[in-house]
Amino acid sequence: MSSVTIRGVKKRYGALSVLHGIDLEIRDQEFVVLVGPSGCGKSTLLRMIAGLETVSSGDILIGERIINDVPPKSRDIAMVFQNYALYPHMSVYENMSFSLRLRHLAKDVIDRKVRDAAEILNLGKFLERSPRQLSGGQRQRVAMGRALVRDAEVFLFDEPLSNLDAKLRVVMRTEIKALHQRLKTTSVYVTHDQIEAMTMADRIVVMNAGRIEQIGTPLQLYDTPANLFVADFIGSPSMNVIRGVLGAAAGQTFVELPDGTRLPVPDMASGSIGQKVVFGARPEHWTLATGDAGVAVKVEVVEPTGANIQVFSRLAGTPVCAIFTERHDFKPGQTIRLDVPADKIHLFDAESGVRL
């Protein structure tokens, strides 16, 4: 087990720049998730750590060793691929023992390691089968097993759950997390699914267009997103964002929306009066207000999910989603008043998207 350090790493394909300088410190035993929309460079970064892509500039270190020019086979990294990449002409046992056989370990050592890993992953019954006789979830486990037998310094996961159906994905998510808690191998996990990132990560790295937007624990990202991109990307349904202008009257700071509606914001906001800003509130942070408090909106659609109800409406023309755990019986067309506690309000600069 080892730390992974990424220092000023850039990736260019000819004139096309894919990563613009990534700095990241992955601590020993940590589970770090790289998340971002497709094309953000997260898979490229992972493949650079693996040695499957060259580093255009900057350094990648495992432990203290710079590995930029070390071939993949000598990096002591195990990787689980998106489509599993099981060797189709080998049985499950042969798939899992391939790396050990390459290292010419003794037969009984190989056998013990493979059977131990198979035990952990519940694959004991399938060792003699060929990959094509397995279901998606089982193949996924074999791919994990192949990484597991290695006792590698670092595990890399490249969207390993994206080929599974929704239910299995949730199960495997928990299995992978449990496995990491047990083995504590330093892991880097790439996904485009923010829920996967939130549920599995010790720390999340949010990437966009070849840059890191924010690094932090799942709850840090959720509670204090550094910018509009992170605010919008993390959380489902995503944060309600409404554009307006910062104003003040009678000692109260507020955001004035295009239609004149005023949303009060706390003074902690470091913006200046007249600044164009974006007001953000998570759906579950809206509360029902009574009297003159909050703002009036007209209910458009109500979606009960069982655990809660999602209420869709519009504020100054911008769609707004509010989630209530109480079982309100709203009707479309009904007017309700929404409010957000001051400490749950997010404010961003409209130009740069940076949190105020």
Add this chain to the structure above:
Amino acid sequence: MMSKTKRSILYWIILAPLVIVILFPFAVMFVTAVRPRDELFVYPPTWGFSEFRWENFAEMWVKTNFGGALLNSLYVSITATGAALVLSIPAAYAMSRYRFVGKGLYKNFLLMTQMMSPIVLVLGLFRLMMTLGLVNDLNSLVITYAAFNMAFTIWMLQSYFNSIPRDLEEAAWMDGASHLTSLIRIFLPLAVPAIVVTAIFTFINSWNEFVLALTMMRSAEDFTLPVQIYSQVAGRYQVEWHHVMAGTVLATVPVAIVFSWLQRYLIRGMALGAVK
């Protein structure tokens, strides 16, 4: 709804004309090959014969030096196939996996060579072999057959190689395999179906090739089978048709055997289920 049997019968009836056209020459060949000599030209022609003469084959074998020609053909076809594969596999791998300058041009060049019939090149090739001192040498056929088939084998292998996911090799590298190890233990085993198919095609093409063999080989002991059989017909006062046909049967059989033995690889799509 028709029953399955009825449908099968209908399909076979529709197919029948094609089957007859294909099988007719073989039937004539076989019937002539086992006939006594004096029944060769009866009028009206019949399918029957008074005696089933296996001896025709033995006589033909001795009289036409069939054994020597067979060995020549085997040598040329097997070596040419081997050479074509040994050279095509790395070429196809490079075309499938690497980017290099002139790749598109090279691909088009390969395709263009396929548009030319070997016959138009015969003279040039003959002069080339003259310079190399290879006329009347079976290796001249090995070289030309391998070369003529390589455009096809490279294209064929390359398109199959493209279907073998890169991930598999990358996974092998991550598992600690060198490029060579992953090529031998992961990649090539998965490419076996394509390699076998291309081998079959190259072998059959080489086995049946006539024009080049006729041009390059001057002395009778170096003839390959097609030329040897032809020499029993051309420029003779008397053609021993039953021997010619016996020779043709024997020349066809090995190809049929090779083909039926290897055709199971045609169907086996090993890479299916590899990913996803």
